[in-house]
Amino acid sequence: MVTEDEIRHxxxxxxxxxxxxKEYIDKVNAMIAYFDILDSAGVESEEVxxxxxxxxxxxxxxxxxxxxxxxxxxxHYKGAYVRAPKMSR
Amino acid sequence: MNLRISxxxxxxxxxxxxxxxxxxxxxxxxHIAKVDEKIHAFLSVYDGAVDRARDIDKKIRSGEKVGxxxxxxxxxxxxxxxxxxxxxCASKMLEDYVSPYDATVISRLRDEDxxxxxxxxxxxxxxxxxxxxxxxxxxxxxxxxxxxxGGSSGxxxxxxxxxxxxxxxGSDTGGxxxxxxxFCSVVGYKxxxxxxxxxxxxxxxxxxxxxxxxxxxxxxxxxxxDVIAGPDPHDNTTVKGGGRYLPGIESGIEGKKIGxxxxxxxxxxxxxxxxxxxxxxxxxxxxxxxCETVSLDMVKYSVAAYYTITATEAGSNLARYDNxxxxxxxxxxxxxxxSYVEKARSRFGPEVIRRMILGGFVPSAGHAGRYFLKAxxxxxxxxxxxxxxxxxFDLLLSPTVPMLPFEIGAKIDDPVSLFLVDINTVTANxxxxxxxxxxxxxxxxxxxxxxxxxxxxxDAELLQAAFALEQTVxxxxxxx
Numbered sequence: 001m002v003t004e005d006e007i008r009h010x011x012x013x014x015x016x017x018x019x020x021x022k023e024y025i026d027k028v029n030a031m032i033a034y035f036d037i038l039d040s041a042g043v044e045s046e047e048v049x050x051x052x053x054x055x056x057x058x059x060x061x062x063x064x065x066x067x068x069x070x071x072x073x074x075x076h077y078k079g080a081y082v083r084a085p086k087m088s089r
Numbered sequence: 090m091n092l093r094i095s096x097x098x099x100x101x102x103x104x105x106x107x108x109x110x111x112x113x114x115x116x117x118x119x120h121i122a123k124v125d126e127k128i129h130a131f132l133s134v135y136d137g138a139v140d141r142a143r144d145i146d147k148k149i150r151s152g153e154k155v156g157x158x159x160x161x162x163x164x165x166x167x168x169x170x171x172x173x174x175x176x177x178c179a180s181k182m183l184e185d186y187v188s189p190y191d192a193t194v195i196s197r198l199r200d201e202d203x204x205x206x207x208x209x210x211x212x213x214x215x216x217x218x219x220x221x222x223x224x225x226x227x228x229x230x231x232x233x234x235x236x237x238x239g240g241s242s243g244x245x246x247x248x249x250x251x252x253x254x255x256x257x258x259g260s261d262t263g264g265x266x267x268x269x270x271x272f273c274s275v276v277g278y279k280x281x282x283x284x285x286x287x288x289x290x291x292x293x294x295x296x297x298x299x300x301x302x303x304x305x306x307x308x309x310x311x312x313x314x315d316v317i318a319g320p321d322p323h324d325n326t327t328v329k330g331g332g333r334y335l336p337g338i339e340s341g342i343e344g345k346k347i348g349x350x351x352x353x354x355x356x357x358x359x360x361x362x363x364x365x366x367x368x369x370x371x372x373x374x375x376x377x378x379x380c381e382t383v384s385l386d387m388v389k390y391s392v393a394a395y396y397t398i399t400a401t402e403a404g405s406n407l408a409r410y411d412n413x414x415x416x417x418x419x420x421x422x423x424x425x426x427x428s429y430v431e432k433a434r435s436r437f438g439p440e441v442i443r444r445m446i447l448g449g450f451v452p453s454a455g456h457a458g459r460y461f462l463k464a465x466x467x468x469x470x471x472x473x474x475x476x477x478x479x480x481x482f483d484l485l486l487s488p489t490v491p492m493l494p495f496e497i498g499a500k501i502d503d504p505v506s507l508f509l510v511d512i513n514t515v516t517a518n519x520x521x522x523x524x525x526x527x528x529x530x531x532x533x534x535x536x537x538x539x540x541x542x543x544x545x546x547x548d549a550e551l552l553q554a555a556f557a558l559e560q561t562v563x564x565x566x567x568x569x
Contacts, residue, residue, distance in 0.1 A: 002450060010449035014404060015411075016442055017431035023439075027504050028446055034505045035397055035451070035460055041390045043466040059322055066189070073189055075418050084413050085424040 002028055090116035093566070096161050096255040096309040103149065103159040110149075110160030114142035114204055117162045121206065121253045124569060129228045130238075130248040132167050133175055134207040141204045148202075156202030157316065163198060164254040166245050167208040168215055169300065170289040171195050178291050179223035180213045181436040186415045192289020193324065194258060194300050194317045201316050206254050209244030213438045214407065215265055215293045217241050218510045221501050222440040229497070230273060231567050233534040236494045239269030245303045246273035250567050255305070256313055260290055262298040263395050264489075264514025267526035270303050271489035271538025274528040274564060276310045276555070277303045279514075281545045282521035283328035285314075286321035294402040295326075297395075297518040307527065307556040311335040314548065334552050342557045343377030345483040352388035353487035353513040361532040362488045369486065369529055369539045372561040378554075383478050383485070387471035388516055392508050394471070395515040397451050397464035404448025407441070410434060443504070472520040479544040484554050487513045489526040489538035513540060523548045525555045528564055536564075 004021045007028060011018050018024065076083035090112055094102070102108030118138065125131050145160035165171060168178045170188035172195075177183045191199065198205075212222040220228040220243035228243045230236035231251040238247040242259030246269030249257050259266040261279040270277025278301045285300045292298075302313035311334035318334075320327045347370075354366055370380045412419055412433035419433050437445070451460035478485060490510055500507045517524035522545055526538040539558060543551035 006450070007446055010446050010453070011442075014408070014445045014449045015427070015430050015434055016437065016445060017435045018442065024443060024446060027443055028450075031396065031443070031447055031504050031508075032450070034508065035393045037390060037393045038397070038460060038463045038467065041387070041463065041467050041470075043463060043470055046466040046470050048462070048465045049469040049472065053325065058325055068189065070189055073187060074414065075185070075416070076413070076421050082413055083421055085421045085426045085429040087426045 002032055092120055092252040095306045099161050099255050100159045110142040110145040114162050115139050124251055127234055128231055128247050128251050130209050130244040131207045132210050138204045138206045145202055158201040158203035160202055160204045162206040162254045163203050164207055164209045164248040164257040165205055166211050166242050166259045168291040178214045179211045181224045182410055185417045193286035193321045197317050209248050212241035213441050215241040216440050216444050218507055224438050235496055237497050239272035241265040243269045246270050246275055249275045249303050257303045259303050260298055261301045262294050263511045263518050266301040267489050267514050270526040272494040274536035275303050276307055277526040278310045279517055279524045281523045281548055283326050284318045284331050286324040286327050288321055288323035292406040294399040307559045311338050311552045334549050338553055338556045340553045342554045345378045347378050347380045348383035348478050348482035348485045349380055350485050350487045351382050351384045358491040359493050362537055365530040365537045366488050376557050385474045387467055387474050390467045391515050392512055394464035394467040397460050400444045400447035401452045401461055404445050468519045475520045485542040487540050489540040493535040517542050521545055523551050527555045527559050
């Protein structure tokens, strides 16, 4: 079970402003209650498998030229800078 | 203008001069204007498509070589980027976002002279199974507009079914191509993970999602896969060695061994769907295949594992939407940074918020061992079980969805009931296997699709089997 406080905490971490936390409690709890089925799968000793990829196979981290002005795509910018709200009041 | 033709019939007609690309695309746009008020498949329609089609006709008249698509009108799910066009993910959060680049699948289709007629509806950020979670309202099933078309690629399936295009691109994270394909009686394909580039697909759950075609026939699907599949330097998860899919598609399935997955065909399956499944088994046996039941124990837990993993990945993927680099018009003046981001992100719809809350909860300290880690273990064990099944069988069969298409609104307030619509489709995603939904029956006005799944990189064999099954049925036309 997830409480209103937990939903408030998690939504804060996810940077979501919710006006009515209670609205989410029932449905999120129903989802989490369904996930309890995972307890009966008996996979405690199972190893998690991963697909490994060599660093040499990764694409180069290089600049890709763009034939336009990307900054013009933004709603708020000044010169070559993204406009953002101030970091503190 | 007869719009009720397949993609390959269209291409052949344009090449032999019996169809004008311009007339066909213009006819398609007129048809969209006429029927989409009822279906609401499209979020945006490109009137300039006719100009592109006219250019194709000119090229043909002047003897220039044209690409294999010959100007065929294609719709695109609104989470796949087309340069210079809106890509909203059916979200208010991205309602003004214009993509500055083409997804790789779009570039490949453009290179073959496809014409994009518009972007189609979906559940917001592909989180849903009915399109009811679209911020711009649901799409409706062309077979019966009181029914959902399925989702999340519901706009794609509805647009193909309603002859608003000859084919569409969707994305499949847990069945989002196959489920609506089944509900709308079209073919829907989820390729082997890595076969098709995800570059330019707005991420929901990167580790399992794939772009896939929806089309009228299995041959059309194979044709489109030939165009869009293949390694891409922009996507490191793409794989080599795909081959070609349309050549050899008529090879048949004589001697193939098909496993009938008991966990996907038993309790909870609608009687009409169960009857159709038995019929499909008989027909496959009639074609020379042998069918035998197989049990995949982990399927019981697959939906819970799937939603745990996807919520976690979605929580991470959607963290980038701070409305500063892309989003909608919300002025920054007067806001402190964090309160601005919180305010901006309140535009996400309720289902996206629920899944982000889940995505914050299930991998968090104190809960990760119980939920996320266990889900990853189930995914690993399921992959081993499926691998074991493919040592014995060439293909696995089940109904695509264990229930008939249902009314809009019927499940929207019951998230767990909605989850279970995915029970037969998530296995292919969690294990990276290819799977296809083939239209097989219609019960009243409610279509039923059969799902075939094959081992990784056996996409050609899967399409051959799907073609063979498709040839055994003659279905009624959509009652538009």
